[in-house]
Amino acid sequence: MKSILIIGLGRFGHHLCTEMTRLGNEVMIIDKSEAATEDLLAYATAVKVGDCTNEDVLRSLGVGNFDICFVCIGANFQSSLEITSLVKELGAKYVVSKANRDIHAKFLLRNGADEVFYPDRDIAERLAVKYSANHVFDYFELSKDYSIFEIQPRTDWIGKTIGQANIRAIYHVSVFGIRTGSELIVLPRTDYVMGRDDHLMVVGLTKDIDKMLASIK
Incomplete structure (x- = not known):
């Protein structure tokens, strides 16, 4: 369990709050609009209303006590930049800020953000990968080089064990899970027989997984 501060409650901030709470974290939320906080009263551990471009408001939150501070303001970049800088100056341990453009990300990283995220771009990239390939059910980028893919097995793998298919040796890709119906088998044994x-x-280098996908019929 972690202590989380979420500043800014647009659509992304709302989803982040509910998911963080569902996963057992303690979440404080703050927005300058009281109306934006109302539907999260049942989820958040603490709810505040205030303008976080005001240093006194931020100081009152005790930002240094949180494991992670999320700055989820996307519509007003100037406010996002000011808040990111202030949060870090006030002792925040780890600051994650929302960016809409690469130039925004550069300024945020230079002014206190430990990490930036692009929700719209990330979702678009994920959907593009998922729906451009015939054999991909889901996709998650771990870094610019490594990814996780949920894929269907090659036809010639069906009825064979993971060991017999020799996936790791041939494609340099590791099978770390099998989803069968509603069940997820984590770290399957090499003697697991793959079904249709x-x-x-x-998981592996994205370029290696791409080569493997190109071979699936």
């Missing part, structure tokens, strides 16, 4: 309806969770 199985979904393989594979």
Whole structure:
């Protein structure tokens, strides 16, 4: 369990609050609009209303007591930049800020953000990968080089064990999970026999997974 501060309650901030709470974290939220906080009263551990471009408001939150501070202001970049800088100056341990453009990300990183995220771009990239390939059920980028894919097995793998298919040796990709129906098998044994309806969770260099996907028929 972590202590989380979320500043700014647009659509992304709302979703972040509910998911963080669902995962057992303690979440404080703050927005300058009281109306933006009302539907999260049942989720958040603490709810505040205030303008976080005001240093006194931020200081009153005790930002240094949180494990992570999220700055989720996307519509007003100047406010996002000011708040990111102030939060870090006030002793925040780790600051994650929302960016809409690369130039915004550069300024945020230079002014206190430890990490930036692009929700619209990230979702677009994920959907593009997922729907451009015939054999991909889901996709998650771990870094610019490594990814996780949920894929269907090659036809010639069906009825074979993971060991017999020799996936790691041939493609340099690791199978770390099997989704079969509603069940997820984590770290399957090499003697697991793959079925037609199985979904393989594979991880590796994106370029290696792309080569493997190109071979699936």
